[in-house]
Amino acid sequence: MYKIMSIFGTRPEAIKMAPIIHAAAKDPQLESIVTVSAQHREMLDGVLHAFSITPDHDLNIMRHGQTLQSITSVILEQLTPVLEQERPDMVLVHGDTTTTFASALCAFYLQIPIAHVEAGLRTYHRYSPFPEEINRQLVSRLSTLHFAPTQTSAQNLLNEGICEKDIFVTGNTAIDALRLTENGQYHHEALDWAGGHRILLLTAHRRENQNGGLEHIFHAVLTLCERHPDIRVIFPCHRNPMIRSLAHEMLDGCNQIRIIEPLEVYDFHNIIRHSYLILTDSGGIQEEAPSLGKPVLVLRDTTERPEGVKAGTLKLVGTQEERILEESERLLNDAAAYAAMSNAANPYGDGRASERILAALHAYFEKNA
Template sequence: MYKVIAIFGTRPEAIKMAPVIQELKKHHHIETKIIVTAQHREMLDQVLEYFDIVPDYDLNIMKVNQTLVGVTTAIMQELEALLIQEKPNMILVHGDTTTAFTSAMTAYYHQISVAHVEAGLRTNNKYSPFPEEANRQLIGVLADLHFAPTNQAKQNLLEEGKPLETIIVTGNTSIDALMKTVNDDYRHPLIDSIRQKQRRMILLTAHRRENFGESMQNIFMATRDLVEAYDDIEVVFPVHLNPLIKQLAKQVLGDLSRVHLIPPLDVIDFHNFLGQSYLVLTDSGGIQEEAPSLGVPVLVMRDTTERPEGVEVGTLKLVGCHRETIVAETSRLLDDLELYKRMASASNPYGDGQASIRIVNKILESALSNQND
């Protein structure tokens, strides 16, 4: 029997891999196993519970104040023994995390085929985002199958010399996940309170390593400026678990009644908060795909994006991490209804909700080829 092992360790990976795993489980002639590294423990478990995914192995590598080197070495040491034991035909990794890169490298050392979900995204600046851009490029060197979400991602891979027959344009599995989580009847006390006061909700997310320090200070100070300038907005910030972010957010924003510093939301809450937001301020990656699918404009607080398709069609705008620029660009969206409507109604370039089916069909093709060999 053809054996596939899906490996992931963070909440975004889990959200985007969940629809693929559910689709794989429909095919009984493929043995599907799941390994989680728990690179981010608390956030990961929320997703596993919602999608009813039970890992076969949990490496539980998360440590206090862990470094990238520590995460990398821990995963490689733990994963190697499991790959030797399970002898999979293929491993399936997602995106640009340290888990994904390290798993691909470990599989390569054992000559196990690597399939890369969400392949081909590029900024071509190895330090932006850090370490994700380098992780993604290095996985691309090792991968045998590249599941590219867009034609632009496919073109990036072709320009790097990847064989055409190894690249499959699938759409992004984040859209598949949204179709399972967003509910028109969703209610939450915080959202109800903001609505009752007839205020616009801005969803803020900020956690990128390259933004630690001055850039994160700028993001939070810009948020403060906006709340003080506009009486009709409230900001909801699900604060990342990193202690540095929590401390700075409380210091800069903690005294503002219209800024809600809340714990990380589970997947169903987060997607529905996203869908009911007026706009999004973020330095994240996946939100750049999810929000446009829900008609929500996104201002990306980074200097680069590996998702340029959204910028090109007008659903996203790069605003960097300068305090004045963030305030100015957000103010434009808050003040100019026509500009807002253009961004909110721009077409979503990231897929139709069928990405998981396309991915699994290609894996089935690989399984059949393996049997014929």
């Protein structure tokens, strides 16, 4: 039996690692250990509950006012004895968070092999997104196995000198997670409030948009509401106090906008299903929404998911008010343009990424037995 340890600390990581953890728990040849950093405590706990995951080790690092430096250093300190105690045959990390980078570095220092889930995403702009772009590039240098969600991400790794035999195109586990949360009878009070109107689901929180970008986004949404009395905007607001304060200051006066608490993954996936259009600066939703036939306008100047732009499921619109309005109006008013985006083929897989990841792990263990 081989021991694998999944390490993560934020809500998006937990959502995308949950299908692997569930699949590994059913595999008689694997002992699956789960370690969380709790970089984001409350938001992480909601996902753990939704997917019925109980961590074996909880570092519980979240502190008020934590910095990238403090997150990195405390994970290195607290994770080391856990890895020394468990001595897994492989550590699995996901994506591009500071937990991902620090955990991979810690495993590397202990010479434990690392498998990187959702490997190879790139913008090649070191500060966009920050710090994620550099985190994922550094993790690629530390990893033994690279589970790329698409051929484009695999090609990025090849271009960087990663050995082809260590790269596996698996699809994205975000699509696997959607299969675990689907509910055709779903109900939520925000949907009752929307009352059958077309729903625009808004998420906005990235660091690079917190220096003027959010104001432009909120102004654009207010203008859309003025022009379209038939829309309702649901905004699950990030817990960052600055974002919350600005959102309430600018948006509370509009009765077409509903600011709600951050949604648990079960709720979030099902509200996506009931939405008409997604406006977001998030990453994972760029994969999830197209799988449900929902067009996505990306409120960023770059994306590490160019496959979606190429396929036509995403459109980069940045944070300038005029551009957001132009592209939103097009999808609200032009049925053909909307159909072209909503019916575009999703490039992120078929919901079987976890199976492929476990198969690759077994092949590695057998080869190195």
